[in-house]
Amino acid sequence: MKRLLIPLVSAGLSAAVLAAPATAQPHWASDPLTPKPADAYGAAYFWLDANGAALRKATQYTLDTKAAPKLVSTGSKSAPSGKPGMTGPTTNTKATTSKNVNLPKTIGKVFFLDEKGRYRWCSATAIQSRNRNLVATAGHCVFEHGKDDVFDKWVFVPGYYQGKAPWGVYVGAYAYTAYDLDTYDDYDGDFAFVAVHNGFALAPEREVSRKEFDAWLGDKWVKAREISPQEYIKCKLNFGECWTQGHGAPSLVGPDHPDAVVERVEVSKAVYDRARVGKGQGYKFGTPVTEQVTAREYAAYKGPGTKGKDKLGNYTITHYYTQKWVKPDSGRKYYRAQWIVGIAKDLGALGDVVGGQGVAWNQPLGQQVTAFGYPSAPHPDGDKPFTGVTPKWCAGKTYTKSVQVNTFKVETHQMLKCTMTGGADGGPWLLKYNNSKRTGYVNGVTSVFADNDGNGRIDHISSAIFDGEVADVYNKAQYKDTGAIVTPKGELLQ
Structure with a gap:
């Protein structure tokens, strides 16, 4: 599939988004998922038909590896260079007071068919964007690694629970990721931003x-x-x-x-x-x-x-x-x-329905984050404490030094102590999480799961470091416009 490779042009960006330094020469890759209304309608119907039977049939998608890798410190603090920036979150959730961690309305699952036609899912979240239509997840949950292509029938279901889509299904229209992930399978860029169509439900x-x-x-x-x-x-x-x-x-x-x-x-x-x-x-x-x-x-x-x-x-x-x-x-x-x-x-734009988390880049390592996801895979020792039915979370400070994972061509990832397993892939790492408002700033997405002490249990997760190049990809993706796939009558738009 031919790629669209364009260097960032910072002129004309909204004041809410901080562009990368003028000296940077970032590149990104973009791919159409299901941009046509007819295809998008079919994808949404595929997952919703028979009361969500396909949604319930799906299993977690995890990276192919024989054993959980170990994350090795690079010995460098690897603080992202460039000016720190962020966009603020939006929310449609009323503020609450709770001693427990309140689950964000924005998080959910992405569903797709993998290269073998199996029904799969990963974790993801809605994020703030100009057109209120962006989803953030792991790049390996959108792009077939090493195959220069994207997965089929890709949809986002916020608030997913046991085959139910309480706020509708949002079909992916266009996907954006790092050029090096798309071209070289380099997981230092294991993230993706997906512009989705308006929400879809069956009446x-x-x-x-x-x-x-x-x-x-x-x-x-x-x-x-x-x-x-x-x-x-x-x-x-x-x-x-x-x-x-x-x-x-x-x-x-x-x-x-x-x-x-x-x-x-x-x-x-x-x-x-x-x-x-x-x-x-x-x-x-x-x-x-x-x-x-x-x-x-x-x-x-x-x-x-x-x-x-x-x-x-x-x-x-x-x-x-x-x-x-x-x-x-x-x-x-x-x-x-x-x-x-x-x-x-037609349910409207994603951000109008569930809101969107903020996005942050070029932030120093060693900060407090809260990571969310739908873990489901067993630990390496076979124990399976998670079902993948409801989202889980873990919180703590990221390590002050970056890590590498040779298995996945990772040279500079950020690391967090966490026991979530596969299925949490693509789940957001939220900086400055406000438990009352249920919002924060996405500063990473779960990429790799590690057993660092070798006891057969996942004990750490890692994410691409959200730097200026991530901001470039985000800036490109957030300007992609999408819309409804059905008319007010409920018919397919032509």
Whole structure:
């Protein structure tokens, strides 16, 4: 995939964002995730369908390593050079008083399909930005390391809990990271900022007319509702929407017989195409009906209809029917077609819904931070104290000296004593965390987990040092504009 590599142009940046020194020559890499509304709609629906079944199926994504590495001090304080800077947080959470650590509303999970198609997740947080649409996470939770590509169906779910998305799903549109991570797999730049579309949720379905159903640009399907014989008589005026179903071999009659009722018989497209239009034995019964189905229904279907995928990536089956006119029998049931559309709801920009943490760079090491994440992986000794269902935290001062990890080409990471395990990847390190307001300044994201004393337990985590180059990438990402993927009616934007 061809990259967009552009040096930072500091002119025109907002006063709230401090640019890197004019002498710096930073570079970044950017990649589209799912910028088109149709693709974004499909990605959101993929994770929300069947009451969040795909969300519950996902497992934590961790870096491939046979053993937890040891973080080795470089012997240098490695204070970031350049002028310190930060952007202030925004919040939609009321201030509270608590002796415990209050969990930020901004944190959540990012979900994606890895290179083998497995359902995966990492930790992340919403951050402040010009367009209120940015997510911060680890670079390895967005970019396939060593493959010069990004993961598929990438979404952010703030406040995720047991398959639920209380504040909606935010589909990734564009991702930004360090050039060296993207190109050389250098984990000194293991961070990413992702511009996301507006939030997306599924509202209750609605029954519509056949005309509205055919014109609907979002998800839609057909249900068969059983009705009474009296309702069937009234419904006969809407030929092609009502039918009967019985058992055995009832007597065939003509459509004008006073007792005649019509069955619909599913046939192949070829048979349907040859059938005549009108009322009569073997004539076409209505127009073909295309319904969206689950992957399991798609695989199990053995009927004469045609299978395929629509432009949203949904599995579909198109059914073709002909008429069979019979005398009603005692065991006959009556049905009416219900044309159902799925309503999608636009929730607005991420920052307007959950707020955003501030971002800080070129800060000295050795400061108090609070790290959040959804740990789930077992410790190296096999013990599994975390479930990944709810976010956890650890707090302390980062080490005053930077560390290196040869396994992941790390020369200068910051280190924090912490027992969170894999799954917390990408979780924010918040400087100056205000427990009442639940806000702080992202000054790192969890990258590597280490067992420094060799006892089979994770005891330290590390993060890229947020320096001037991180600020450059952030400044570039925060100007990327995104928006809604569905109309106020709930249809797909074209």
